[in-house]
Amino acid sequence: MTESWGEGLDHISEADTLWLIARIAHEAWQQEPTNSAPSSEAEEVVDRLHELSYHEKQWLLQALTQ
Structure with a gap:
């Protein structure tokens, strides 16, 4: 997916990554059947x-996506 949609996503900042996750999750939740x-x-x-803590929130995100 990142190859076709996110050229260069491997170089974005952690802040941008979290912002994108939040935006994508919000839109997906709105479209949830x-x-x-x-x-x-x-x-x-x-x-x-x-x-x-900040790191615990990251771990929670990882746990929810697996």
């Missing part, structure tokens, strides 16, 4: 994000 609202479990994670 069930059109479901976030569950209470997902809302609880969001409510507790302030408890995580």
Whole structure:
């Protein structure tokens, strides 16, 4: 995918990477076929994000995408 859509993506900054992930995830969520609202479990994670360090948030992102 990065070969056809993201020439040079291997050289973008970490900030740009996080921004792109957020934007892509938001658009994908809006297009998700069930059109479901976030569950209470997902809302609880969001409510507790302030408890995580920067690196823990990155690890959480990795865990969610695998």
